Amino acid sequence: MKDVHYPLFIYHTHYSREFEHSFYPSPPANTTSASLGEQYGYYFFSNWTSDKPTDPFTNKRGIVVQLQHANPYYDDSYAVNSANIGPYGDAITYEFLPYLEKKFRGIGEGWARTMYGGSTGGWESFAVQVYYPEEYNGCWSFCPDAFDFHRFQQVDLFANKNAYYARGDWTQKDRGAKRNYLGDIRETMAEENHHELAMGSRGRSGGQWDAWQAVYSPLNNTDGYPAAVWDKLTGEINPQVVEYWEAHYDVRAKLQREWHARGLGHKLVNKLHVYVGVTDSYYLNDAVFLLEDFLKTTTEPYYNGSIVYGVTDGRGYEHCWTGSFDQSLSLGWQTVNQRMTPQMVDHIVQSAPEGADLSFTSY
Template identity: 45%
Template sequence: MKKMYLPARTVLWCTVCVFFLVACNSSKSKGPQFLITFSDSLSKDPLDGRLLLMIAQDTAKGEPRNQVGDSPGSAQIFGIDVDGWKAGEEKTIDGTVFGYPLKSLSELTAGDYYVQALLHKYETCKLKDGRVLKLPMDRGEGQNWRTAPGNLYSVPAKVTIGTDGNIAVTLTKANPAIAVPKDTKYIKHIRIQSKLLTEFWGRPMYLGAHVLLPEGFDEHPEAHYPLCINHGHFPSDFDGFSPEPPAADMDTSDYSDRFHIYGYKKIVAQEAHNFYKTWTSKNFPRMLIIEIQHANPYYDDSYAVNSANIGPYGDAITYELIPYIEKQFRGIGQGWARFLYGGSTGGWEALAAQIFYPDQYGGCFAACPDPIDFRAYTQVNIYKDKNAYYTEGPFRKVSKPGYRNYLGHITTTIADMNHLELVLGTKTRSGGQWDIWEAVYSPVGEDGYPKRIFDKMTGEIDTMVAQYWRNNYDLTYIMQRDWSALGPKLTGKINIYCGDMDNYYLNNAVYLAEDFLKKTKNFTEGGEVKYGDRAEHCWNGDPTLPNYLSRLHYNTMYVPKILKLIEKNAPKGADLKSWRY
């Protein structure tokens, strides 16, 4: 090949350009970096967990960690996994770390902010099947990264974040232990070690419950009572029951964005006292009501079913916890005298437990249940859609909504919700809503953690996992598939209530379930499905009350309905007298 020579002037110009580019690159901003450490006074041992960095514009609404959520007003948050992190060792969060709502620290506008870091601690779990996992075990708080005892955090500090520079943050405090509630005349607290769960997890695992005793329990030692299981999220104590009325001078300046009213805290307190008066009144049915504590390493409760990732919680609750409670507090102890109800997560659990254990329960009242048909997994059909985040055409795609108000106004998308969870924890460890569905419903993945139903970053659905979900946890599909055996056992036992403007679009799955149920004789002989006009999430089936009150009336709404079921369906010779005083 013939050699080519450039003029000397051209060579000189190219050399100048190279030196200029090198100089520009060497002075190019790296962007801001946070260098995070923890004090050796907090731990001498190396720590594992999820290190979170929160950035807020102010602290008027609380510490930055308490401003994180999937609403438009969320604080900024970033997260990284740490393994064997030692005191004094710096961990870096910079522009390469994925965040929410902004995806990168480099997108943050320069200015003054309040900053806080927190370590959500993980423990090493050695399961019976040989898996070794690092997970955030519940420590009595109900699987909450903000308050979990022992989690390390920094005091919120005002800092100036520019286009470059290092900012040091030191974790100096640890969350305290959770106070254990005390027994009262009406409310008792129990905690048992579960043999089934302990065997699954390879370590002691516990179930707890708050038990509401009926009026006259001590005065009628001969009485044995029906049992009501009020399913729902982790209860720190029995919810919505107070012998004391709210103080007359209780502050009513608080504002509920959801319900557009002031003084909602006082309304809740007054309703708790109203329930106490109803519960102790002369003609109200005498029964036991329990709320269950079954937090686990993935969420604030287990969804009350057996799961490849969570463990045999369905069996543990049905065959260990409930018989123990009935023995301790004089329950009747038979399926016809046990009833299920709850809303949202609790609504799904009530229906699922009735379907999976049809002989063990006498009826369910499922309000605003989480998706009971995965053709309407909120806004996703996991069997037909290719992507959980977008509806796609040949030239554009539209984000699928995640949350709406009763007018249909959208404040977040499914992608937003899942990207926040991805920041809070990898490998389904965020403790969030979408991750717990995945942890409960999915098979075990190759890495030992739950197998993803869809790619958390992109939303692409795994069709094989979707089929596993359908066969094991799609409640409508399971009822259709097994109705010849299930139907006779579920006659008159299924009752579902949902607002037609449910914030999470949960009514869409209820419509699909109803389409099947209303064609069956077993359902039409006593069961019902009802919808609340423009009612939002947690509507319980009472059309006479506004949504902000109906969601507080689960016990007073369903206990009288349960009494009617008992009177209609109790077997011959059943005890219908000892508890009717």
């Protein structure tokens, strides 16, 4: 409709040059052999374009945006400002999104922007909400990368001296980096980091650990590359770099520092929502536990959001659980738009300022 202006639903993700969740205008030719993406891509298209009163997007219209922000270190910038990667946080929030809203009839105000995403996108959606609290009106974060560096997967960057090994007086044990739902270790910290080291020196492997380092670290003034948070060969942790990480990118620490001191809490009420499986493949639930420990203590104001843990019949969900208790991981991933965007519209409508343009709910 020509006169309608719409909210933005910003979907943070990576690993895909196209829209990650399929969007097919035609049904699959062979439903027997069709992939989940083909089947649910058509369901998504059908629901999105339908005006039937019972369909999920009727009277709940908006613009879904999937960002592409690859860089020399990774296929994603993490959507924040970084000494090594650049000012992507400001560029996306203050330049790109306003341009997009102007071009495609977005409402163009913070109350009409929400975010969601999983894993990398889970961290981004949550962290961007915290770093730009009034420019967005809520995040729905799935299986997020670590918000608290006391549990950077299995590593306590403050208490541990080595990222690869848990050392006692007499023994040394490998730290896990990836597990299955039974707890069996599939990859260790040393294995993953040594693989990255073989792929590229100075943090240039394009792998996940090097990506975090590129985003979170200060510049190494000696060679111009990201300062190493630990020795890539031995795993010995650099406490000076950890100190920088905590000051700039430990999201739980930022919330605790600024909840009252800078009035951050008042800007985030009702906006923080996190979902994670209790046996996340990369131990990402551990940092969520610590985040929840803080958020439950918040007062004046209380955060009034939600943290939901994925477990069914005593069995935890692996990576990346998106909040559905009655679907498999893969099916839940395919239906995330159908499930989440109507929730986000409801939130936007309920929190809209008086006199706001809500014409996107008219058809």
